[in-house]
Amino acid sequence: MDKAPSHPPEPLVFLHVGDLHLTTDEARNAEDFRAILKQIDGIGPRTAFDFVYLPGDLAEDGAAAQYAILAEALAAHPDLPIRLIPGDHDRQFGRMDDFRAFHDGLAAARTLPPAIDWILDRPPVAPAAPPDPDPEVWPAAEIRHFCACEDIRGVRCLFVDVVSPGYGQKGIGLDFRLGRDQTQWLNARIREAVDEKIPVAVFMHAYPDDLREPDERLDIGGLFFEAGVRLVEMGHTHYNELAHDGHTLYAAARSVGQNEDGSVGYAVAALDGPVTSWRFKALDRAWPFVLITSPADRRVATRPATEANTGMAGVEGGRVTVRAVVLSDEAPAYVHCRAGTGAWHTMTRVTDRVYEAALPWPRAARTIQVEAVHPAWSGHGPDFVDTDVIEPVLAFDAPECGPLIPEKPGSDEPNVGAWIQKGVRGDQLGPNRYGRKW
Structure with missing residues (x-):
């Protein structure tokens, strides 16, 4: 077998809380959001994850009173690292003054990357009319x-x-665009990363295929595919979905505010060496929570799939290195793993966020399972026990067998369908696919 891949000591781990659509302080989604933040703030140690991502559509109408609800909820957890972007509802009435004021206040209260000002062609603010019907x-x-x-x-x-x-x-549409300057900025930052062999994760509100301009759809989707962007993390769909084109995993997490996708919660994602992983954490599930970060599951493994880039390179004695992130309010009583239905093998905590084991790999095995047990587990029942299961890559590609360039890059066409273990139902229920009046 190939030499075992080199993993960084700490994978990137972030938590994705979906579109909030905040309206009033007493609404259910506001209560759910506060409960999610409280649960996340109870994770120990704090170094178990890097940041909490809010993908836009924070306020249903982009109104100051709605951002006040968000600001108050975040202020109750001042040490949580937050990253956020706007969604179309944050520009619901053609302006972003209230979002900008909220963002400025949040940036002053905690560390946020600064926004960037660029000059773009823009229509005058309603109700003024454009000087000419030609938008150019x-x-x-x-x-x-x-x-x-x-x-x-x-x-x-x-x-x-x-x-x-x-x-x-109004009359123009709540459209998605990047604009010339941001497109050039994005190209430059990705090209630099490719040259420096740095993996790339992109955080945006929607699929590139949802961009209004056809040229932008193809340019951005094609850029992500060619550059081998590892992950594009999104909101907007209102349902959990994973789509993989052979290079890039597109991951969308369900909305907190408007949804038909089951239990409210948040996604947990990781980039661990050559492997990208993702799983949804339901708010009403007791700790702990497990995410296998290596090897890769066959459904989201980078192509061409080799022993090295899937995490299946062996070590001495026919063993495979298994790594997992375990989130909990206190250290688990134990974490163990097994191949198929074989014997359990204890995993060792090697960093603040990673458990690891050299797992014996029998030829007949088809799955890898990692289980974590909370100290409060009574010895029976499903509460306080969590399991993640993957199907690793078993047949490897020749180096030249890469995926074909997609006809619709950056779209949901290569979605993996239902994957219940990861919290993905596969039925695409929500307003942006089936026209709910939300």
Whole structure:
């Protein structure tokens, strides 16, 4: 077998809380959001994850009173690292003044990457009419883009704003755009990462295929595919979904505010060496929570799939290195793993966030299972025990057998369908696919 892949000591781990659509302080989604933050703030140690991501549509109508609910909820947890971008509802009435004021206040209270100002052609603010019906003659204006580039745990994290460059005005539409300057910025940051062999994760509100301009859809989706962007993490769909084109995993997490997708909660994602992993954590499930971060599951493994980039390179004695992140309010009583239905093998905590074991790998095995047990477990029943299961790659590709260029890059076409173990139902229930009046 190949030499075992080199894993960084700490994978990038983030928590994704889906679209909030906040309206009033007493609404159920506001209560759920506060409960989610409380649960996340109870994770120990705090170094078990890097940040909490809010993917836009924070306020249902982009109104100051709605951002006040959000600001108060976040203020109750001042040490939580937060990263956020706007969604179309944050520009619901063609303006982002209230979002900008909220963002400025949050940036002053805690560390946030600064927004970027670029000059773009923009229509005048309603109700004024454009000087000409041709949008090409609209005047240029300075537009604040709530985008950022950060290198975290050896991963280039790009937060992309597809809302601020859009027009969001009655008669024009709540459209998604990047604009010229942000597109060039995004290209440059990704190309730098490719040259430096740094993995890339992109955080945006929607699929690239949802961009209004056809050229932007192809340009951005094609850029992500060619550059081998590892992960694009999104909101907007209102349901959990995973789509994988052979290079990039597109992951969307269900909405907190408007949803038909089951229990409210949040997603947990990780980039661990060559492997990308994702799983949904239901709020009403007791601790602990397990996410296998290596090897890769066959459904989301990078192609061409080799022993090295799938995490299946062996070590001495026919063993495979298994790594997992365990989130909990206190250290688990034990964490163990097994191949198929074989014997359990104890995993050792090697960092604040990673448990690891050299797992014997019999030829007949088809799955890897990791189980964590909370100290409060009574010895029977499902509470206080959690399990993640993957199907690792068993047949490997030749180096030249990469995936074909997608006809619709950056879309949900290659979605993996239902994957209950990861919290994905596969039925795409929600307003943006089936036209609910939300």
